[in-house]
Amino acid sequence: MSEGIPMRDCLRCHHVHFPPRPVCPRCHGTEFGTVHAAHGLLEELTEAREARIGSVRSEAGPLVVAALPADAEPGTRVRLSTGTDGAYVPAGVA
């Protein structure tokens, strides 16, 4: 498993988007490569009943919704993960 969150990178305009969609939201291109966003800036954080949920600006561009570990603080850099080693971002089905 490669590190970070797999995101779609438009081959035509190089706009990166997440969650993955079949058409690039910027140029409507339909061919993509994959980039992996391994880190991001935790912009906001809330403590919901079920989990600590945050909004993270990934280094690849997209804002993602993540489940944060107990020590994560808003305004800090966090590791993005599809597993348990960092801010968890479910990457969905391939």
Next chain:
Amino acid sequence: MTEAGITGSGESPYRRHPGADTTTESVLTDAAARALRDAGRGFADVDGLAVASFTLAPDHAVDLAWRLGLRLRWIMEDTNGGGSGINMLGHAVRAVAAGECRTVLVLAGDAFPPGRFHELVTGYNRATTEHLAPLPLNGPNALFALLTQRQLRRHGLERADYGAIAVRQRSWAAHNPGAVYRAPLTIEEYLAATPVAPPLHRYDCVPVVTGADALLVEADPGPGAVRVRAMGTSVNPDDQEGDGLVTGIAGIAPEVWERAGCGPGDLDLVQVYDDYPAMVLAQLADLGLVPDGDLRRFLHTRWESLPCNTSGGQLSAGQAGAGGGLHGLVEAVRQLRGQAGQRQVEARLAAVTGYGMVLYRYGALGNLAVLEAV
């Protein structure tokens, strides 16, 4: 073109904990009967049906038509949640204007027996099942907590500012027998409430209820009807890549005001989709009611005297699933027809908004209707 107008409205009483014999079909039927009675019509007069409901499955609009004994020439089903009411009203008005049908029932509502709401919000769409529910995340509260934090920071707001919205709407609800929460709410109680997902606490979140709403749209309406002056819809204005603090309504409002031949300053009444207090502020600003953009000053100068969400809104009356998209329209129609009892305000011109359908981070759909008493 045939003239179309809203001639009746109805709401099946909202209930936090309905009995086991209360179903989606029973509340939709009850709301329909109330709207027809209000208009002086019966089921036999109806020749068009529009319905929105998250919990009608496996039935659809056509099943409901059969079960209500309707003979139809026009039918539609809408899946746009908080935007479904205005969307359906627009389709119904245009169908009547085009001469395709003459008497359209517009229905929306849901029944939530134990567990059903959780099922709805965790299975809302593919983005939810694949990217949110596994976090785990059970519903939109945490997403709107993050949005509210952005609004707090951007506009220098405090929790007590949002409290002014919850407290004022509760004071309207005191005069609405159909609201599930009617007891006065103090700012102290608001601030001391149980946290849900900070900064959101109990009174920032809509109570989920079972219930339904209905309108009747008729051709060649007589005196006392409500006319739709203009409306507009915005879907997916920003690919969920913005901050969510401005809804699609901001983009369509100028052209809607132009088509309606009036502006935000002419309104006697506003019903905005209040899933959270932050969205009340966002939509009031999107409508043009906060010209300088200073939300805090607006709250402390205009808010108290503005007839807004006069049913108590969903925050106090309750959110009946897709019925929430019709709730503000039903309240506006009641006000414009002089049927609002102790909460009646003097109103001839009203704006109603719809908002909803969280795709990944916030609502992707916003719409606006300008209604007029004729």
